[in-house]
Amino acid sequence: MIPAFVPLKILRYGFRKKYPAERFIPPAKDLKKSYDVVIIGGGGHALACAYYLAHTHGITNVCVLERGYLAGGNTARNTAIIRSNYLTPEGVRFYEQSLKLYREFSQELDFNILYSERGHFTLAHTDAAVRTSRWRAEVNKQLGVNSELIYPDEIARLCPHLNMSDKVRYPIMGALYHPPGSIARHDAVAWAYARGAAKLGVEIHQQTPVTKILVENGTVKGVETPRGTVYANRVMQAVAGNTSMVAKMAGFRLPIRTIPLQACVSVPLKPFLDQIVVSGSLHVYVSQSSRGELVMGGSTDPYGLYSTRSTLDFKEGLLGHMLELLPMLGEVKVLRQWAGMTDMTPDFSPIMGLTPVKNYYIDSGWGTWGFKATPVCGMTMAHTIANDSPHDLIKPFYLDRFVEYAQVGEKGAASVGH
Amino acid sequence: MKIMNCPLNGPRNISEFVWGGEVKPMPDPAATSDQDWAEWLFLENNEAGIVREWWCHVPTSFWFIAERNTVTDEILKTYPAGDVFKSRVDFAAKAEKQS
Numbered sequence: 202m203i204p205a206f207v208p209l210k211i212l213r214y215g216f217r218k219k220y221p222a223e224r225f226i227p228p229a230k231d232l233k234k235s236y237d238v239v240i241i242g243g244g245g246h247a248l249a250c251a252y253y254l255a256h257t258h259g260i261t262n263v264c265v266l267e268r269g270y271l272a273g274g275n276t277a278r279n280t281a282i283i284r285s286n287y288l289t290p291e292g293v294r295f296y297e298q299s300l301k302l303y304r305e306f307s308q309e310l311d312f313n314i315l316y317s318e319r320g321h322f323t324l325a326h327t328d329a330a331v332r333t334s335r336w337r338a339e340v341n342k343q344l345g346v347n348s349e350l351i352y353p354d355e356i357a358r359l360c361p362h363l364n365m366s367d368k369v370r371y372p373i374m375g376a377l378y379h380p381p382g383s384i385a386r387h388d389a390v391a392w393a394y395a396r397g398a399a400k401l402g403v404e405i406h407q408q409t410p411v412t413k414i415l416v417e418n419g420t421v422k423g424v425e426t427p428r429g430t431v432y433a434n435r436v437m438q439a440v441a442g443n444t445s446m447v448a449k450m451a452g453f454r455l456p457i458r459t460i461p462l463q464a465c466v467s468v469p470l471k472p473f474l475d476q477i478v479v480s481g482s483l484h485v486y487v488s489q490s491s492r493g494e495l496v497m498g499g500s501t502d503p504y505g506l507y508s509t510r511s512t513l514d515f516k517e518g519l520l521g522h523m524l525e526l527l528p529m530l531g532e533v534k535v536l537r538q539w540a541g542m543t544d545m546t547p548d549f550s551p552i553m554g555l556t557p558v559k560n561y562y563i564d565s566g567w568g569t570w571g572f573k574a575t576p577v578c579g580m581t582m583a584h585t586i587a588n589d590s591p592h593d594l595i596k597p598f599y600l601d602r603f604v605e606y607a608q609v610g611e612k613g614a615a616s617v618g619h
Numbered sequence: 620m621k622i623m624n625c626p627l628n629g630p631r632n633i634s635e636f637v638w639g640g641e642v643k644p645m646p647d648p649a650a651t652s653d654q655d656w657a658e659w660l661f662l663e664n665n666e667a668g669i670v671r672e673w674w675c676h677v678p679t680s681f682w683f684i685a686e687r688n689t690v691t692d693e694i695l696k697t698y699p700a701g702d703v704f705k706s707r708v709d710f711a712a713k714a715e716k717q718s
Binding site: 445446454455456457458503504506507508510512513547605 | 621634637640653658661666667689
């Protein structure tokens, strides 16, 4: 039996002034008349950019404007997978840098993001997919990324839960194995950057939508909000999902379609699945979170929509394939479902850097690959804004690549079957 | 499942259809510049609201036009492409003119 005074002791400890609850972001102040940099959007990418502007480039007169609440968009709606085993050298270099930053993240920002290295399988069910896996493995190795093609015996040894039978619609023929593949607590990533940025003097304003972007003679001058006009030397937008709408206010169009991406989690189960299992052909990805829930996602919706509704069609398709891979989940219930709005580009690569409007920068085209890029986007966009010139890592992702027919075809993206 | 009204086949499950993207006026392929062609090909209005789009009923390969609200996920109207496009684009004649 617990002695009666124990709860009292805990209560007394809780009320002690010595350890006050930390406030991550200072309470909102009035907006200033002008800033050096205004960032439209308050998700992971925007906050990371604000942090690196202040931390690396010493630009602290920065204002982050978020329409809703911090990290309430796609930062909260992804499946938290981090990997760098892409197909194009441009993509691999970029995401590998992100993975390195993620590894150091908890130390650098003094914030536990529950970074957990799991190993990542991309299953291949056809000869074509085996070929692409080998192609990806070779590109990866060339660039120093730990990635290899493995066959069914090795897959069964590493992940014994997978159904390796050939009595299914799409038997497993091989897998691209990427040991550094990881998961992390996605909200913590945004909060850590928000706290880090706020400590260095960045102002974060939630519930402050941008209603108009002021452009004079092709140069951005500032933005209008319901709380007043804010002038800025430089403005960046990082609002994946609503990218086209915000860019329209600045006066240009983009090769982006807004398409929902749905996901769901199961009830919590005892830890059994170490690895992250992905199948491009079956449009499934699954990993087990630190809470024990199976986090499951699939391909983007079949048509564009500005909505985060969920559909039964999606779950029927996804879970049918899931049961083929992990048949013992037949009695497991789905606990939560949600959707995010993705920026799909024709070549499955992001659109980052300069825009037709001077001093106006863009971080967009985040389809199904945005969360894993959060730190590197912050780092490279901060560099781009500070120097008014794109960072080397994002040069291939410039907007004009479409009219110059220089696309970066990223078949390693999660939503692409091959 | 969501139902879409195909102008040729009547109401069918949405899974039978493929989304073809915005209806955009095509520039004359023989006269246009590479840049204008790329802009027509890639740039999207990506409207939040009522849009006019190409859709295809896959089992019958029938392409038609749908008007749809991209915020509420409602299909407002579907009709054959012939209601909008009155004449065929004669690619052969245009290619000849170019050479």
